[in-house]
Structures are given as structure tokens and as C-alpha cells.
Amino acid sequence: QVQLVESGGGLVQAGGSLRLSCAASGRTFSSYTMGWFRQAPGKEREFVAAISRSGSSTVFADSVKGRFTISRDNAKKMVYLQMNSLKPEATAVYYCAADRFRAASMITWDTCDYWGQGTQVTVSS
Numbered sequence: 001q002v003q004l005v006e007s008g009g010g011l012v013q014a015g016g017s018l019r020l021s022c023a024a025s026g027r028t029f030s031s032y033t034m035g036w037f038r039q040a041p042g043k044e045r046e047f048v049a050a051i052s053r054s055g056s057s058t059v060f061a062d063s064v065k066g067r068f069t070i071s072r073d074n075a076k077k078m079v080y081l082q083m084n085s086l087k088p089e090a091t092a093v094y095y096c097a098a099d100r101f102r103a104a105s106m107i108t109w110d111t112c113d114y115w116g117q118g119t120q121v122t123v124s125s
Helices: none
Strands: 004-007 010-013 018-024 033-039 046-051 058-060 068-073 078-083 092-099 119-124
Touching: 004 092, 018 033, 018 092, 018 119, 033 068, 033 078, 046 068, 046 078, 058 068, 078 092
Parallel strands: 010 119
Antiparallel strands: 004 018, 018 078, 033 046, 033 092, 046 058, 068 078, 092 119
């Protein structure tokens, strides 16, 4: 069993930065591919980024490439999403999720085994 708790959301001006954190419980955190997803008001949930179990491989949605980075610390059971040059369209609830079996390039919301409760990110123009 893995429990995920996101933090770090908030209100930021366009062009600013935020770092989201996801704290995991459970002894097998390093066995999970981790991902970040987001859902904006009135829109479908979408993939943002994912990182492999070791942290050696990362995948990003085209909309965030070059501005967002994802990292993890398996010793601390943490995964992070650094978001730079934020745009108003990044306003959404951001969720972290864990996938036991799939590689970073293959995970989707539906394939994940565990999900956090989400943290709100609001980017003002």
C-alpha cells in the first residue's frame, strides 16, 4: 500500500515558479514509476511528467517541456515537480500518482495504482 500526499501548490504570477512535492508512505516507493497529472476546471485530466524508478529516465508532456522538471529522492520517498516560467493555462489541480508496473513513457492516470488528493496551482496573468 502506498499513500501519496502532495504539497507546494499556491498562487503565483505568470512567469513565476513553484515546486510541488509528493510524499509517499510505504516501504516499496522505489519500486514505483511516479507521475504528475493535472486537471484544469472544465477540462480532462492530463499527463504532465513521469520519472522512472531509479530517476534516470523522465518524460514530459509537450506543453511543459523545457520549463518543468521532475525528480525523486527514493531515500526520502519524495517526488518533486519543479515548474518554471508558469503560464495561466497551467492553473489546475496537480496530482501525483504511482505505477507499479509501467515505464515512465507508458503510464497514464488509469494505469496507476495509487493517487494523491491533489494540490491547487493557480497562475495569475
